[in-house]
Amino acid sequence: MSWLDFNRRGVWAIYHFEMARFRRTLLQSLVTPVMTTSLYFVVFGSAIGSRMTQVGGVPYAAFIVPGLIMLSLFTESLSNASFGIYFPKFTGTIYELLSAPVSSLEIVLAYVGAAASKSILLGLIILATASLFVPLHILHPFWMLAFLILTAATFSLFGFIIGIWAKGFEHLQFIPMLIVTPLTFLGGAFYSIDMLPPAWRTVTLFNPVVYLISGFRWAFFGTADVGVGISLSMTLGFFGLCLGLVTWIFRTGYRLKN
Amino acid sequence: MxxxxxxxxxxxxxxxxxxxxxxxxxxxxxxxxxxxxxxxxxxxxxxxxxxxxxxxxxxxxxxxxxxxxxxxxxxxxxxxxxxxxxxxxxxxxxxxxxxxxxxxxxxxxxxxxxxxxxxxxxxxxxxxxxxxxxxxxxxxxxxxxxxxxxxxxxxxxxxxxxxxxxxxxxxxxxxxxxxxxxxxxxxxxxxxxxxxxxxxxxxxxxxxxxxxxxxxxxxxxxxxKLGKKQLTLQLQEPMDAIPAALGQWQLALKANGNELEYSFDTGEDHTEIPALLRRMGELGIAFKDLNTRQSSLEDIFVSLVTTRKGATA
Known part of the structure; x- marks a missing residue:
């Protein structure tokens, strides 16, 4: 394959199709996460936050903003991407994708690109919503965007893998509900891991989500639980892992082709 | 090609x-x-x-x-x-x-x-x-x-x-x-x-x-190639055996001797049927009805698939 015959029209067709699905379900896609985030602010930011001191020099209500954005970014990337590829498998329309002159790279680019676009947009909307509740100053806007995009891309890839692996709709919920949400809550979305007893702090360092949230929070406030370099390399590592899995899936035809 | x-x-x-x-x-x-x-x-x-x-x-x-x-x-x-x-x-x-x-x-x-x-x-x-x-x-x-x-x-x-x-x-x-x-x-x-x-x-x-x-x-x-035509003659009087004089057409006796069946390839020329009927007239064999049937693709298909099954069984 050469880059010359890259099927850009095919990629655009899939991307456009996926974004049209997003527009059709705009209400669920946008309103729900924004509502949820606002509720978190009311409960954690105002009710609990008013009784809490600052965390690492940052007011508690502001402290939880990066974690909340990440939480939405994870779940939305996963559900967008997994649903996007699972649904054609479920309805049978995947035949067209498999018989089209698009490479696996192009398929991934289109589906993951669309899913990531949606969740990046969503992340920015949540950020805007949050700034209505708390005054926010972003210290490293470039890195904030970089972490946002990288995380959205990584979890969209992860979601794509789940969508291909899933044999039923309940499978789509399985990993997000059972693994990602708990890891996020335990990953320092609402607290600094310094607040944990030392033993738990060590355990927490095995949670990959810690690094994602920590890096993102560093971009906001310049303080972090772990070094930003480690955060970045862990995020890139996870991205690479997902990319490797997707490559393997297409090479073997796993759950796509007989 | x-x-x-x-x-x-x-x-x-x-x-x-x-x-x-x-x-x-x-x-x-x-x-x-x-x-x-x-x-x-x-x-x-x-x-x-x-x-x-x-x-x-x-x-x-x-x-x-x-x-x-x-x-x-x-x-x-x-x-x-x-x-x-x-x-x-x-x-x-x-x-x-x-x-x-x-x-x-x-x-x-x-x-x-x-x-x-x-x-x-x-x-x-x-x-x-x-x-x-x-x-x-x-x-x-x-x-x-x-x-x-x-x-x-x-x-x-x-x-x-x-x-x-x-x-x-x-x-x-x-x-x-x-x-x-x-x-x-x-x-x-x-x-x-x-x-x-x-x-x-x-x-x-x-x-x-x-x-x-x-x-x-x-x-x-x-x-x-595979299409066959069949002429079926319903006889007025049943017969026990096919007369030797009709041997060249390789007829089959069906329905307890009430029917004579003549199978022929569609590819051949069709002068055989008048000849057969003429000879039957000479022999005094009367028939009350006749019909012809051409095998459809379906017959061909079924016979192909079933012979195949027979062969591999």
């Missing part, structure tokens, strides 16, 4: 379940022909199509579509191929217009609203172009799938059981459409188990059974 537009060489497929769906199939499709692939359910028709279209990976063998290897040069090969699968699968929430244009884009072609309009008009879908697919009837959905397959102007079109569960009107439309496509030079490969469909449409026929292609023949030749 002209270079085949599709060349299938030694194609085999074994599924993980151990089922061997195809066993070393060789087939060449000529440019511009309508080829009907006949076979009972589970014979391997859909597997064969799925491999050519890239949905299933072959275990062995090579497929060349319009000069392009379907694996090594899949982009070029797939651009030439259109597929209408057997199962009804559509993007229910999309409009007809959006889904057909999507297909064209997916296959890497530049937008061409005039072409899409032509396709939709040919399929009587133009009035429905703004409707969501979920509001359409089953027959209309099938038309949408055909429109999607034609959106990128393929040169080879696969129709997998195109008229299964389709009403008479749509079936007639479909046949007209297929003939129209052939006139434009599109090669059409259809699978069916409606023999009448193959008989009506195909230039050539292939019969597949248990993963093996047991016969490929021009339809006319096939009908001539």
């Amino acid at each position: 002209m270079m085949p537009v599709l060349s299938i060489q030694n194609l085999s497929k074994s599924y993980a379940s151990g089922l061997q769906a195809l066993k070393g199939v060789n087939l060449e499709i000529r440019k511009g022909e309508i080829f009907a692939l006949l076979g009972p359910n589970g014979a391997g028709k859909t597997t064969l199509i799925s491999i050519v279209c890239g949905i299933v990976t072959a275990s062995e063998g090579v497929v060349i579509a319009d000069g392009h290897d379907i694996v090594r040069d899949y982009r070029a090969a797939r651009t030439k191929i259109g597929l209408v699968p057997q199962e009804l699968a559509t993007d229910t929430f999309e409009t007809v217009w959006a889904t057909v244009n999507f297909s064209r884009g997916l296959f890497g072609r530049a937008p061409d609203p005039a072409h899409i309009e032509r396709v939709l008009r040919d399929l009587s879908l133009w009035e429905k172009r703004k409707d969501r697919i979920m509001t359409l009837s089953g027959g209309m959905k099938r038309r949408v799938m055909i429109a999607k397959a034609l959106a990128h102007e393929p040169e080879i079109l696969f129709l997998d059981e195109p008229t299964a569960g389709v009403d008479v009107e749509l079936r007639r439309d479909m046949w007209a459409l297929v003939r129209g496509l052939r006139e434009k030079g599109v090669t059409i490969i259809l699978t069916t188990h409606y023999i009448e469909e193959a008989e009506e449409m195909a230039d050539r026929i292939g019969v597949i059974s248990k993963g093996e292609l047991i016969l490929v023949e021009d339809k006319a030749t096939l009908m001539k």
Whole structure:
């Protein structure tokens, strides 16, 4: 394959199709996460936050903003991407994708690109919503965007893998509900891991989500639980892992082709 | 001979379940022909199509579509191929217009609203172009799938059981459409188990059974070669044995001696029947009724598949 015959029209067709699905379900896609985030602010930011001191020099209500954005970014990337590829498998329309002159790279680019676009947009909307509740100053806007995009891309890839692996709709919920949400809550979305007893702090360092949230929070406030370099390399590592899995899936035809 | 537009060489497929769906199939499709692939359910028709279209990976063998290897040069090969699968699968929430244009884009072609309009008009879908697919009837959905397959102007079109569960009107439309496509030079490969469909449409026929292609023949030749005509004479008086004077026609005595049956190839000249009747008149054998019957493709097909079963049993 050469880059010359890259099927850009095919990629655009899939991307456009996926974004049209997003527009059709705009209400669920946008309103729900924004509502949820606002509720978190009311409960954690105002009710609990008013009784809490600052965390690492940052007011508690502001402290939880990066974690909340990440939480939405994870779940939305996963559900967008997994649903996007699972649904054609479920309805049978995947035949067209498999018989089209698009490479696996192009398929991934289109589906993951669309899913990531949606969740990046969503992340920015949540950020805007949050700034209505708390005054926010972003210290490293470039890195904030970089972490946002990288995380959205990584979890969209992860979601794509789940969508291909899933044999039923309940499978789509399985990993997000059972693994990602708990890891996020335990990953320092609402607290600094310094607040944990030392033993738990060590355990927490095995949670990959810690690094994602920590890096993102560093971009906001310049303080972090772990070094930003480690955060970045862990995020890139996870991205690479997902990319490797997707490559393997297409090479073997796993759950796509007989 | 002209270079085949599709060349299938030694194609085999074994599924993980151990089922061997195809066993070393060789087939060449000529440019511009309508080829009907006949076979009972589970014979391997859909597997064969799925491999050519890239949905299933072959275990062995090579497929060349319009000069392009379907694996090594899949982009070029797939651009030439259109597929209408057997199962009804559509993007229910999309409009007809959006889904057909999507297909064209997916296959890497530049937008061409005039072409899409032509396709939709040919399929009587133009009035429905703004409707969501979920509001359409089953027959209309099938038309949408055909429109999607034609959106990128393929040169080879696969129709997998195109008229299964389709009403008479749509079936007639479909046949007209297929003939129209052939006139434009599109090669059409259809699978069916409606023999009448193959008989009506195909230039050539292939019969597949248990993963093996047991016969490929021009339809006319096939009908001539395997087609038999039968003349049945209902006798006024039953007879015990066929008189020796009628020996040259190799008649069979049926229905307790009440019927005489004469089988002959349609290829032979037809002077034998008057001769037979004349001789019977001379012998004083009277008959009260007669009928002739030509074997249909269905008879040929059934006899092929059953002899095959007998042979492998």
